[in-house]
Amino acid sequence: MKENTKKIGRSSVGFGSFYRKGSHSDLKKRSEIGAVLGGQVWMIRPDKDAKTTHPCLWMESGVVEFKSCNNFYDCTTCKYDEGMRKQSEKGKHPTWQEAMRRKPSLERVCRHTLTRRIAGRACAYNYECSTCDFDQFFEEVWAAKNSSLPYETQSIKGFQVPLESYFHQGHTWARMESGGIIRVGMDDFSLKLLGKADAFDLPLMGKELTQGKVGWGLKRDANLADVLSPVDGVIVEVNSRVREKPLTANQAPYGEGWLFAVRNEDGRSSLKKLMDDTAGLNWMAGEIGKLESMIDSVAGPLAIDGGLIMEDVYGNLPALGWKNLTRTFLKTE
Known part of the structure; x- marks a missing residue:
């Protein structure tokens, strides 16, 4: 029987992947990636052209076939990276740096190019990132850029x-x-x-x-x-x-x-x-409802403008009490 698959342009796993409905027994398969959403098992198999939105360095170097980064490219605290390095020490596979050093010179690009955060840049330090001035500079610039992004x-x-x-x-x-x-x-x-x-x-x-x-x-x-x-x-x-x-x-x-x-x-x-x-959206809706009740008890029903609360709640309704507001919402006295 022909497998019921569907090619999609984008999924939570990556681009160019196949997915199908599966059963819990399918989760043991290594040829596919399993996920349970709303009680339904979904099996995802990357094809040869699959690309992840946040590619892991171990995948980009060719050591593993498919792996997304879920640690914000902070390899120093990544459990997956730690496990892969331990296997490398036992000789089971090369490190991602060793794999990159074996590539043709034109393919030996900077790790920030591998993760698609910058355009093509060659690695000039043989993947010894701790000695690279650009690597340190880029991390500082990237952090500064992220801080003000909308x-x-x-x-x-x-x-x-x-x-x-x-x-x-x-x-x-x-x-x-x-x-x-x-x-x-x-x-x-x-x-x-x-x-x-x-x-x-x-x-x-x-x-x-x-x-x-x-x-x-x-x-x-x-x-x-x-x-x-x-x-x-x-x-x-x-x-x-x-x-x-x-x-x-x-x-x-x-x-x-x-x-x-x-x-x-x-x-x-x-x-x-x-x-x-x-969870934050649901919680926030409850907090707004709580505030509306407090305002209602002090100033009466909200205006007929859709119930939008003013920009400065305490400034307009000091009767609510500063300590009462901080105790109720900031959880402090």
Whole structure:
């Protein structure tokens, strides 16, 4: 019987792949990649032309046939990379660097070209990336570029929620980036809730933050709001623009208004304790409903404008109480 397959232009695995419905017994097959979505088993088989959106260096070098990077190209903390290197030490296969050195000179390109983050560039350091000035420079430039990139958001009653980010119940967000860096900020909800800040009391470089503990503060007039850190990590960068112009955080909370960046050798563990964007959207809808009830009890029903809540909730309704708002939504006193 002819296999029921369908060629698609794009899937969560890559381009040019075949997929089919399968059973749980199919998950043991090594010739296909299995995934369970909504209780249904789907089997995906990359064809010879398959390409992944985020190609792993082990795949691009030819050591393995197909592998996507799911660690933001931070090989130093990647469990897959660690496992592959251990196998290389036992002589089971070459490292990706050794595989690249065996290629013809015109194919020995920079690892950043392999991952498609830059156009064609030859490797001049024989894949000894730690000795390459360009590699270090590029990582710094890439991190700076990522920090101000606009991110896709979804609006819920006037509050913007970023996709591809993680959320803490204290209304902060975290986003994993290349090199094990986690960028952190306050969400649109909290900044509209408390209004325009006079200043942010941000942590200093080198300070170690603990997930779920107070990490920084927001000042408005005589009021101070403590904010819980969404992740563990050591501060490696602080946004000087927000320190100089606090309004930047309100104007672009997920772009230029980020607050600081931390480094965590096991950042993915911290992120696992947070909500992803799907759970975050549902949670945010509940938080907005809670705020609407509080406003209703103080000022009566919302205006007939679709229920959009004002840009400065506390500034327009101080009767809600600063401490009441921070205790309810930021989870701090």
